[in-house]
Amino acid sequence: MTTMTDASVREFKMPDVGEGLTEAEILKWYVQPGDTVTDGQVVCEVETAKAAVELPIPYDGVVRELRFPEGTTVDVGTAIITVDVAGGAAAGTPAEQPEAEPAAPAQPAAAPARPAEEPKKEVRQPVLVGYGVATSSTKRRPRKGAETAAAVPAQAIQTEQNGHGHAGLAEKPRPLAKPPVRKLAKDLGVDLTVITPSGPDGVITREDVHAAAVPTAASAAVPEPAVAAPAAARPAVAPAATYDGARETRVPVKGVRKATAAAMVGSAFTAPHVTEFVTVDVTRTMKLVEELKQDKEMQGLRVNPLLLIAKALLVAIKRNPDVNAAWDEANQEIVRKHYVNLGIAAATPRGLIVPNIKDAQAKTLPQLAESLGELVSTAREGKTSPAAMQGGTVTITNVGVFGVDTGTPILNPGESAILAVGAIKLQPWVHKGKVKPRQVTTLALSFDHRLVDGELGSKVLADVAAILEQPKRLITWA
Template identity: 70%
Template sequence: MTAQAQRFREFRMPDVGEGLTEAEILKWYVAVGDTVTDGQVICEVETAKAAVELPIPYDGVVSEIRFDEGTTVDVGTPIIVVDAGAGTREGDPPAAEPAPAAPAAPAAEEQKPPVKREAVLVGYGVAPSSTTRRPRKPAAAAPVNGTPAAPAAAAPAAVPAPATAPAPAPASAPAPRSAERPLAKPPVRKLAKELGIDLATVVPTGPNGVVTRDDIRAAAAPPASLPSAPAQAASGAAPAFAPGERETRIPIKGVRKATAQAMVASAFTAPHVTEFVTFDITRTMKLVQELKEDRAFTGLKVSPLLLVAKALLVAIRRHPQVNSAWDEAAQEIVHKSYVNLGIAAATPRGLIVPNIKDAQDKTLPELASALGELVATAREGKTSPADMQSGTVTITNVGVFGVDTGTPILNPGESAILAFGAVKLQPWVHKGKVKPRHVTTLALSFDHRLVDGELGSKVLADVAAILEQPKRLITWA
């Protein structure tokens, strides 16, 4: 019984984040009968925080896949079974014990190059070097529970030449394209799944044969509708309806499910108060243009959002009580000396809020660099669960959508969230005369258990005052 348990190894759904309870299987990269090696990626899963590729931690032959693609599985549940004693039949001595004669398959195994373990980057997958992993052995040479695995051997049969010619050495014979897993980042795989595109049929144009978003969109849309397809595919907001179809249903899972649960919990736990201020932001807009020409910001993106973030950090330094948390279990208010500044980011997988750790200590160029990296990482789907945890205050930039303002809902555990509205050229009284000025509106929502009206008003007024007179970034800091 012990030898049997050692031979058939169950791989359980891991907690790829911190405290996550489930994950959806997006794609299997292996099938029953396939040979797998320690460190090989076997599937892609999506949690409430990121898309992740999972490596198998041992060698063997896949004997069972317990869940289909699209299934949501609890953490700790076995999802695949691997025969770690492949090459031996029922009743044979375990692989760990001495055997009278070594069969041909193990002899070939002794000559294989060592498999290099590659670190898996949450939401991104293995490093590019992992694409050079050893080709899988033919399924016919790998019995499962004592019987040859015929289904996996059927795939190469579509290529006539190898079926009749002697098999060349594995090192010199590249596998057919249909036998290799197409190279693509998790967000691209997600987009392909949403559009119903088989990655194996897409012609890659990216570096080293990587399938890009543009490749998926080109494969999904006919030439006549190609210009409008990318916007629909990227946003996911325009579902495709079949002729005569009146409605479509989308499962609530992954990031959208987690966001919904968090927002409901926040709205019905923390008493929200939202205040607004409209002001002249012209001087800040001029400063943005000047900073773009400054050598200290070479290679960095300078935007109004950068100065809004810096203004909020200065306001928090002047009023540190706003940077707090409510500990219900301990019945305590926790004041924090650090600011993990969250930036709400819209991605194809839904809204996520990664945060810049210890933002209060960063210079303006450092803050610009961190902000640029955060946004780029989120858009590429590489944001790790750790980057979305322990936030204290958040900024949501609704102005990029042309929206004047809103009443944002707090992220659970945070004390405040600032909405930055659209900057518009409007008539404004300036130095006693009506002139066209750049005007915007800020909205600050806060937890009224932690922040009373006076404190919230002072913080919001300070942010507006700094952006109206950016020199206060120096005098108040």
């Protein structure tokens, strides 16, 4: 996670704070150059594809440089901050000499102060805003160095000295583009160095690559003047760069929303979804909620209908354990879980997240209420950790808080069932042979039909409904 640039300066690299994450966006810096930091001190907050996470520094020292500004998306493994562990600002001069010497070997007699100042103007400053010349880019993405070197044409080499000692030759600044865009350019045979970027801060987008590929295809078809298809493709690309900013707003898809979109598409087109519905009288459950709010053991805890719905689902799973499973496509196996990590869908400013309560089946009602309260408050603060969103087995999504009667929820990848809870409303209902106003809601259970058939799914949903209609069953069935 750290490397040394000299005896006293260390680089702190963007860590993989989840499982297999490739990038994270810097949301906020808590320190500035010149600040003193200690081992374990939080220096910045980043947003991954799963959550917002605070990053602590692993050593003591003085902050020398912040490599990227807030709002920049950085690859995992890229240095984001440098710290002088010697603790002195004066140590900055010798630390920068190795960078200055290769750029000016013809001036060995120059005063030490000048080489220390030059890199700050020519290299350091661009890196500070998230981008740099070829040397700093190589530090950001060393794994792409060979590919970049092969992609730069001979005519792009100019002005400065390259790494082989030939004065007057150096690579142009490396084009800014994300790995998927680079792969697209490689597949289409497009040279990124000749593209004029249209993305934020000079980043090359997929549209730029497609636009550049059109003239390439047209030139390849010169021997046949009658071919006009490439020219006709231009209008399809142009609007991406010429939209009316006064009438449209374009929001980059990243972070939690990007991960959610990918997960939902994968789930919808991988697991065969089936959704069943039941409308149930929950008047007695609502009365029990009010009674529990006055119970001494529940004082200070979050007591609401969701608590009893969660408990009802846990009881239904206990009675029908086969529903708590996962489909292992690689091994062609059904993995039955002997624990329940109960996910609760939560809407946050960064998008929908689904943290889960670990081993929820083993918790008493007060313990479940405490866990629900912590889960909700943490999600609202945007502090849910990646670990809290991993390993879920079943999920509850409460769409009723938005006044919605019900829905057809999509499974979280790796889970077999998700229960949607609709709005609880006062409705006319036949009760004991008479039409009376009762508290009614509609439940919807979506499940993976590969491992949950109609009978099993129906039993689970019917059990949840029966408990909510007669909550005393929580005692007899639990």
